[in-house]
Amino acid sequence: MNIRTVSIVGLGALGTMYAKYFSDKLSKDQVRIIASQNRIQKYKKQGIYCNGEPCDFNYVLPESQQEPVDLLIFSVKFNQLQQAMEDARKQVGKNTIIISVLNGISSEEIIGKTFGMEKMLYCVAQGMDAVKLENELNYENMGMLCFGEKDNNVMSEKVTSVAKFFDTIDFPYEIPKDMKHKMWGKFMMNTGVNQTVAVFSTNYGGVQAEGEPRNVMISAMREVIALSQKAGTNLDESDLTYWLKVLSTLNPLGLPSMAQDMEAHRNTEVGLFAGTVIELGKEYHVPTPTNQWLYEKVQEMEKKFV
Template structure:
């Protein structure tokens, strides 16, 4: 029968983006957004919109879902993952497939340690230029979800089931048989673009043209290339060029998530990006990554003045 039910935990930009697309083709009740009672009440009162269209989502507490779901997608911020895991426990069984749309390179390992590595596929979301302000999401490019198995070269039954489900619901996707490298590539991109746009208070257009912000972004990305090899992952200048090309396709007026967080006065995910890079350089006893150190200090300063 394949995947018949799907739940998201997290009503951020990616949850709304991909959830609204799935909702167009799934029967009522097949897609749910899971949250605690207070959030469910807030979601129902305020609603959410994607490109000016109201999203008729089914918001549920985990206790109100009668049986475990076939596909569970985490779309929260990194600092919300622990709470999301607790919410998810009642709706996961041995057949549930788990995807994480979180930034960084650690969420799958965390989810696997709780629910079992055999339930977790590795994934990244890329190529979208979605901007969410309060309960309104706008985007020009939906981007896609790249996913696959942890082990390079494999294409499991779970991966094939998710691919069939995405075909059925119109989700753009790519199956990658080297997901660890893909994740590190996306991490490299996020370390560069998220932090640079946040510090320079710009948008994608800021780093799509030559100048200091673009040079800063590329320098931060090259520091990830260096540390990746110490972690057993080979990234090259060709990979850098690939991700820069992904950036070039985005709406110049769009902004990455960290820039949106900074503008809204929310705490950033700097520990997930520069914080991780700096920690890995220390782990391998390398001289500090100067560009990421500069970005880290600047964003920490911004965070200290957030509401």
């Protein structure tokens, strides 16, 4: 299958970054940004800027009648996923391939229940330091998408099709042999970095340097390692070392998504990170005190938004 058309649902930091990249590499009508009428009017009125450049996107209403897209990318917050799936229904056809760049370890199964797991590829976005404030996105490191089936020792037609497409537009990617392991690794990093940076009101630099925030972050990550060994994905200290190296490449002044939400006084995805860790801890009888502390601290901070 040759991928020629792409639809993106969600213009947060990742959605905007990918939409700009694809729109620059392909013709405008090959890349669709699915959004409601109100959002489209807002985007057009305020404009959207990526590293200082104005974005000229091809906006498409959810109800628009068009040919199904070849590749559909979900890039919304977890609490927006149900609406995003409704908005994307008319984009999905028999041969549509779907990837999700949402945080956490559950969005693929949720999307797959609606559109069919046979359309899904597992995906992790890593290594980016994109920060979106209001209508302006800035980043130094685009990172890459790690995608594939659960097991990529033999690549499926879907994986090969996406890889070929990414090759044609020089889009950075990796195909890990074990995607579930990769997803748990990214979940471990998000659980540590996102929550710690938010709670300590710092930035990537605040957890790249030695000190209390970094110690808390690593403690939260080690709780995920303990859970993964019960869940069968078997993270270990080598995974912690790998993701700390990824963290060290990010712009010290950058902010992860939860810290960006805090600055904008939006509810965060703490339930997706510490909330998931705490529930799995109860299920597997694994203590998770650091994530419990982070969860309570984030909730305290969110109460001040009201």
